[in-house]
Amino acid sequence: MLTYYRYLITVFRSWTTSIMTYLRSMSWREFKFAMRRKKYVVAEENSKLAKVLTxxxxxxxxxxxxxxxxxxxxxxxxxxxxxxxxxxxxxxxxxxxxxxxxxxxxxxxxxxxxxxxxxxxxxxxxxxxxxxxxxxxxxxxxxxxxxxxxxxxxxxxxxxxxxxxxxxxxxxxxxxxxxxxxxxxxxxxxxxxxxxxxxxxxxxxxxxxxxxxxxxxxxxxxxxxxxxxxxxxxxxxxxxxxxxxxxxxxxxxxxxxxxxxxxxxxxxxxxxxxxxxxxxxxxxxxxxxxxxxxxxxxxxxxxxxxxxxxxxxxxxxxxxxxxxxxxxxxxxxxxxxxxxxxxxxxxxxxxxxxxxxxxxxxxxxxxxxxxxxxxxxxxxxxxxxxxxxxxxxxxxxxxxxxxxxxxxxxxxxxxxxxxxxxxxxxxxxxxxxMVAGCVLILRFDNNNNDLEANFTYVDMLKQMFRPGKKTATNLTAKLVAMEVVLYVCTCFGFAAILSQCNLSEDGALPIVGVAVFGSMALALVISISLQPRSETKLPFMVPLVPWLPALSIAINTYLMTMLEALTWAQCGVWLLIGLTIYFAYGLWHSAENSQSVDDNQRKVSVKQ
Known part of the structure; x- marks a missing residue:
């Protein structure tokens, strides 16, 4: 048994050394691009699977x-x-x-x-x-x-x-x-x-x-x-x-x-x-x-x-x-x-x-x-x-x-x-x-090939509170993506207080926390609703965007916060195994890694 554990430790050290060597060979820009690269999906492409289901x-x-x-x-x-x-x-x-x-x-x-x-x-x-x-x-x-x-x-x-x-x-x-x-x-x-x-x-x-x-x-x-x-x-x-x-x-x-x-x-x-x-x-x-x-x-x-x-x-x-x-x-x-x-x-x-x-x-x-x-x-x-x-x-x-x-x-x-x-x-x-968040991001994505690379966080703040853009651009798309991430975080804070505290018995602090997180979440959804939307037309589209997907995220995060700590720990172990596989194998065997495309030109192509 001791020999077996030593073998596992040796394999883990070898993987870790390979991962660190690979990451050191990459610049920060390349690493960030590798983590954020997106998949091209073309609806008409031939599938190897049989199309037989009605x-x-x-x-x-x-x-x-x-x-x-x-x-x-x-x-x-x-x-x-x-x-x-x-x-x-x-x-x-x-x-x-x-x-x-x-x-x-x-x-x-x-x-x-x-x-x-x-x-x-x-x-x-x-x-x-x-x-x-x-x-x-x-x-x-x-x-x-x-x-x-x-x-x-x-x-x-x-x-x-x-x-x-x-x-x-x-x-x-x-x-x-x-x-x-x-x-x-x-x-x-x-x-x-x-x-x-x-x-x-x-x-x-x-x-x-x-x-x-x-x-x-x-x-x-x-x-x-x-x-x-x-x-x-x-x-x-x-x-x-x-x-x-x-x-x-x-x-x-x-x-x-x-x-x-x-x-x-x-x-x-x-x-x-x-x-x-x-x-x-x-x-x-x-x-x-x-x-x-x-x-x-x-x-x-x-x-x-x-x-x-x-x-x-x-x-x-x-x-x-x-x-x-x-x-x-x-x-x-x-x-x-x-x-x-x-x-x-x-x-x-x-x-x-x-x-x-x-x-x-x-x-x-x-x-x-x-x-x-x-x-x-x-x-x-x-x-x-x-x-x-x-x-x-x-x-x-x-x-x-x-x-x-x-x-x-x-x-x-x-x-x-x-x-x-x-x-x-x-x-x-x-x-x-995650799917509800993706709906929000893609509904406000920029599909006009407008690069608009030179914008600052000040420009994003202005667009957030006083929207001036009438069509979706890279600025508005990035703003919505950041707002969606912030919204998920505020939902977790709101739900954690609501599920773990008794508002009628635990004093004023939980009530203040609920009010703060709730107000932030509402403000973010309102800001998202004011941004220009993608012009892509689909056979089916979720109604009442961004309100319905936002409500779905809020309900799901509330249910997640009601789960036991042991459940989160068990999923954490599973996630650690997955991350080891990703950094040891998936990061450089990715099909998207083989495509030499500039970061500014990697836009999702979804042909209807």
Missing amino acids: TLDLTALGIGSTLGVGVYVLAGEVSKKYAGPAVILSFLIAAIASVFSGLCYAEFGARVPKAGSAYVYSYVSVGEFIAFIIGWNLILEYVIGSASVVKGLFTYIDSLSDEVMSKWFREVMPMNVDVIAPYPDFFSLGVTVVFSIALAFGAKESSRVNNVFTVVNLLVVLFVIISGLFHVDASNWNLSKEEVMEGTNNSTEYGEGGFAPYGFNGIIKGAATCFYGFIGFDCIATAGEEAKTPQKSIPIAIVVSLLIIFLAYFGISTVLTMILPYYAQDEKAPLPHMYEAVDWEWAQYLVTAGAVCGLFSSLLGAMFPLPRVIYAMSSDGLLFEFLGRIHPRFKTPFYGTLIAGTFTGVLSCIFELSQLFTMMSLGTLLAYS
């Missing part, structure tokens, strides 16, 4: 990847612990936040119909270094998301079989290590490998299987909503505190009764939890390079899938909380518990079939975008070349799909579900915020 395929992919086991669990958990019957408002808030992010993704899907999702979007608009960070976080999101889904599938099937698999694994192959699972889960490993092989054989074939699973899942959800209407009792939405105390044996843990027993804070906490039930629609944008008509299909698929997902969550949560009081919900299996309470035990088997199909479609939806992001990054030279090789027959990133699937399977095999879930949300919210 609008229906993309919509089913978005629904399948998002509407998984959460629809069978989330409503019961949130209503019992956080929001009560007001869980429908929690889902509404989460849906609005998701729609804001979804509209930003839809615009970029119309603007940049390439595989890679937020990674490519940020590469096009912000630069290579930030794009690598976003892409690296997306890999983490999809790996952990896939491992979590397949682990949930194992847990669900194992519970139905009276824990036969887990008992056998625990007895035959125990692992007595604190940081990993108590036994290896070879079921999850096997399922993940099988699914990765299926995905490697072709996007169209895997989308057909996903369509079947998604249809079954939606039919079961529809059955639950319609059948539940025969047993609803509206009085469960207005229970008095005395009724709650009587139903819970005088327990004080279930709020004050009524429609929102835990108050407004409970609704917001519930919305933060419900938000994760909408994670997954971004896989639609990731599959853009394989869509037949991406400019039209991606916006439609995102909006329609999010609408259907919200209606499903809204209907399920309404039926659940009207049939049973919120405090009587089963957190782990609310729907079977509901049917048991109304003496429809036969319906439990139908719900179980829908849950299994939902898990299968979620697994396909979670695993589908992972090799596409790896393919995009390796094609750009930021990850190792062999990961992006396209199979000549199947037209998929064959090796990247198999390697990513195997890595995901190993994680699901040796870690528990709770250990896998902690890091997924941060990468997702960071990607959503």
